[in-house]
Amino acid sequence: MLPKHKAMIVPLTRMLSLIIITFLIFYEDRVSIPSCEVVPRPNQDDEYHHHHHHHPEDLKVMIVADLLLLGSEAPYINIFFRDHYLSQFFRKSIEILKPDMLLVLGDVSARGSDLTRSEWSSVLHQFHGLLGPFFDHPFHVILGDRDIGECGALNTKSVNWIASSFPGLDSAGCGAFEISNISFVSLNAVALLCGNNKLRFSVEKVIERESIDLRMDSEHTTELMIESSKISLTSGDVGWRENAVSSGSGPVLLLHFPLQQMTNNNYWGSIITDGTNHSCESSKTRQRGLVGTGPYDLLHTLPPNATEYIFQALKPRIVFSAHAHEFCDHIHSDGTREVTVPAMTWDARDDPGFVVATFRKNGGAVTVSYCSLAKESHVLTAYFSILVLLISTIVMANTSSSTNSQS
Template structure:
């Protein structure tokens, strides 16, 4: 009799163990699938919709004018050791790394410009903290040798004007370079340290303005006929005949974001808040200097974390690039530019929305809870009956 009871217990035990294994397998499959989709595949799915804009090209000497493919992003704000919580770092930096690496793989840009505020605590970080932040940045934004990565100084990288020092600027330039003028495929880019455009005559400001005046002279020389001026005595070759693209962190002066629109513009309640000169935007005087010296055909800036398009006096358009990080926006994005020496076309590429990913995780958690409750038959009778009918139908 005892043997019979023992045999019955074994028969009941095996189905129970199989059911538990089946539940564990289902939970594992759901969790892994959701993680892979939300942390990896969603970036390919979203960025696959982005395409390079078409730009008009002219033929020169039987050859088409070359087109430069450039990506512009801003305000990555890698967290530091003081204000950076480890979970915040992990979540937001993984998002930026996956977005950047996916964009490189899918879009194949030739050059990437980051318009300042690479770091969040560069303005006060120690040398060791700076080295750690740089190492993380180089891992996240790694790229092949045929892709150029250029970085513009932001206020969080070296400090606001009265925090800025030559030491911090040299520390930044040692890693990211000090060039202010770059020519690629006949397109001239001028990268300005807009933090130094205070206009108060400080040593750093004076040096920055002197360098910009020299760049202005070179740009003017490129427009003159060879043999007609002192520009021919220059040892360096002339720049391509092309109005420059101005890249900087601070936007040029505008009163507010009142005229900005779009889903990634500033929230409606913030658009009419007046901007403070030399803090939110450059001063009127500094903006006029840059427009007069450089006469850019396009201005790209960051700093506000929101999108905006402005037409400045003289016809120079400015595009403020939104932040690339979930920490600053729910809907980060970057700008894709197709540029020639005479023309350009821009388009915007959105990254996955953070609330979309969080909603997916919430839905997955709810589904897992239902699986567990169904397994232990803790759901209300009508729901459990419907679940069993659904499973029966699927088996057929």
């Protein structure tokens, strides 16, 4: 007969296994919680010291980018691991932050421009599944180059079909809407990189239309003389009509590609959660990134003349862009703030993230929070450690059982 303490090894190991599994469930729940910090701006300390005083009429917007979904083409590691956690990230972020609206700044698909319509349907199904309980809330999606292709592969019919799959987009992939008295304009930035392309001319018409609306609202006039000549963004002579509206009084501008940074006056908050002092220029040290299906250029920005045209025509209140996969907070020469949203997927970076913007009811400055998510390397290390511990426990239980049987 075995000693009493050896006879108790089996139930103890079973209890330990149960504790490990319970801890795993708890860990998965906790690791999905985002860590958010307000990004400070110079000379606005009071605003950030009191950012926690949320008014019911404030508009809180969750802004994500570069989901790089693969739909039915996803490998097993995505299906059983990365996509699962991406869904958890969305669910926890929405539960905790309670945003009023969701913005997705392009590249929903990792290779949408190469997909058939049925394959795109599987990506859309995956995207709607990610939204989960937020699907009934307002959301707006703009198109990225991975969704519709670069200039050489840009197809008008394909863009029209993909744009029709998302709410609020016209046939050129642009949109304009208002929520809680905040005006938003989204542009197909991919088309603005292309030369004499029908889609680019359609985007220019949207910009001019929004510029007219802005001037009419500002000047309280009902008639404006519009220059009949087409505006060419590819030439050095940009023929926009001078907009007398002051900078920052226009709509919130949404783009996939960042605007050209004319001056090197970017800044970063030292409170970014990973403690790293990043730079808006840091992406230039890595011209191509291994993302999705292989090397990929992350340096696209709108050219200087297109950037200046947008500033003159729209006078954006603030600009949100994406594509670079990194967070960046930049002040342009005219005082316009541009926030580049990082990629929200482990397919793009080890430490994904997103942005939360709060638009105050009094029309003041926009409060921007950078939210970081768990690093894939940390989660994998935790899973490996738990797996080793669980296997050790099972081996211990089996060894004890064999000893009991022999006795």
